[in-house]
Amino acid sequence: MNEATSPVRLLVHGASGRMGQALLRLAAERDDIAIAGAVSRRVEARVVDGIPHFAATELAGVPPFDVAIDFSLPEAFDAITQACVARDAALVSGTTGLSPGQRQALDQAAGRIPVLWASNFSLGVAVLHELVERAAAALPGWDCDIVEAHHTRKLDAPSGTALTLGEVAARGGAQARYASLRAGDIVGEHTVQFTAAGERIELIHRATSRDIFARGALHAAVRLRGRPAGHYSLRDLLD
Numbered sequence: 097m098n099e100a101t102s103p104v105r106l107l108v109h110g111a112s113g114r115m116g117q118a119l120l121r122l123a124a125e126r127d128d129i130a131i132a133g134a135v136s137r138r139v140e141a142r143v144v145d146g147i148p149h150f151a152a153t154e155l156a157g158v159p160p161f162d163v164a165i166d167f168s169l170p171e172a173f174d175a176i177t178q179a180c181v182a183r184d185a186a187l188v189s190g191t192t193g194l195s196p197g198q199r200q201a202l203d204q205a206a207g208r209i210p211v212l213w214a215s216n217f218s219l220g221v222a223v224l225h226e227l228v229e230r231a232a233a234a235l236p237g238w239d240c241d242i243v244e245a246h247h248t249r250k251l252d253a254p255s256g257t258a259l260t261l262g263e264v265a266a267r268g269g270a271q272a273r274y275a276s277l278r279a280g281d282i283v284g285e286h287t288v289q290f291t292a293a294g295e296r297i298e299l300i301h302r303a304t305s306r307d308i309f310a311r312g313a314l315h316a317a318v319r320l321r322g323r324p325a326g327h328y329s330l331r332d333l334l335d
């Protein structure tokens with residue numbers, strides 16, 4: 097079996113989390129992915145459903161892997177980036193709340209390995225980017241406000257998606273303001289609102305399942321394996 101036909105050996109970083117659990121469940125349904133290992137801050141069981149689990153402190157000792165998918169926390173991000181560079185493996189990350197220094201480190205890593213970081217792995221948000229840029233360019237002088245709502249366990253605000261939408265609006269000439277709501281178990285909602293005297297446009301994306309993010313990340317991982325070093329976007333890897 098050559099690399100093109102063998103399953104992608106995947107390391108899931110942040111495995112015990114909400115996203116990590118969705119990734120493990122959905123990866124198990126695919127025959128083009130083999131889970132090489134699962135990493136969390138702490139481990140309670142060494143092997144779960146045949147998958148070896150490792151604590152963050154054991155990252156250097158994980159089995160060989162082709163791609164790591166990281167949905168963890170900013171404080172865990174440097175270690176997985178370095179581990180991917182050390183193993184010459186690709187990195188797919190959705191961790192939000194990264195510092196400017198961490199974004200720079202990601203750019204440096206992209207000089208050595210294939211890297212894809214996205215604040216949102218859903219197809220709907222990718223399309224929302226295009227709509228927001230067009231609306232911002234077509235509505236000079238209108239107020240642009242980005243309102244995001246998430247579950248109460250989310251640590252960063254504004255959300256990574258909101259900040260990216262703000263960057264997209266800026267490309268169209270709008271300067272966005274942000275508002276954040278934390279309530280219940282909301283998976284993730286983003287409203288981009290353009291307002292002028294007497295009228296208003298609202299562009300809304302509502303995620304109701306984390307599976308959409310996990311599927312997007314798994315899709316990216318399969319398509320990133322074996323590519324040259326560089327910084328890739330979801331668009332680069334779409335079918």
Ligand SMILES: NC(=O)C1=CN([C@@H]2O[C@H](COP(=O)(O)OP(=O)(O)OC[C@H]3O[C@@H](n4cnc5c(N)ncnc54)[C@H](OP(=O)(O)O)[C@@H]3O)[C@@H](O)[C@H]2O)C=CC1
Pocket residue numbers: 109110111112113114115116135136137138139152167168169170171172189190191192193214215216217218252256309
């Ligand atoms: N880009 C996107 O599409 C999406 C991005 N996200 C982002 O993904 C990240 C994770 O979200 P979510 O799954 O809800 O978070 P959780 O809090 O549910 O999970 C965090 C995970 O990171 C692990 N972790 C914490 N510290 C370390 C460490 N030092 N080393 C290794 N692992 C560590 C935790 O392990 P332990 O349980 O042992 O503490 C846990 O497995 C967030 O930044 C969130 O904003 C979320 C959804 C979609």
Ligand SMILES: O=C(O)C1=N[C@H](C(=O)O)C[C@H](O)C1
Pocket residue numbers: 192215216246250254255256257258283284285
């Ligand atoms: O933490 C989450 O849950 C989410 N985080 C991402 C973000 O910060 O934009 C994506 C999604 O909205 C869910």
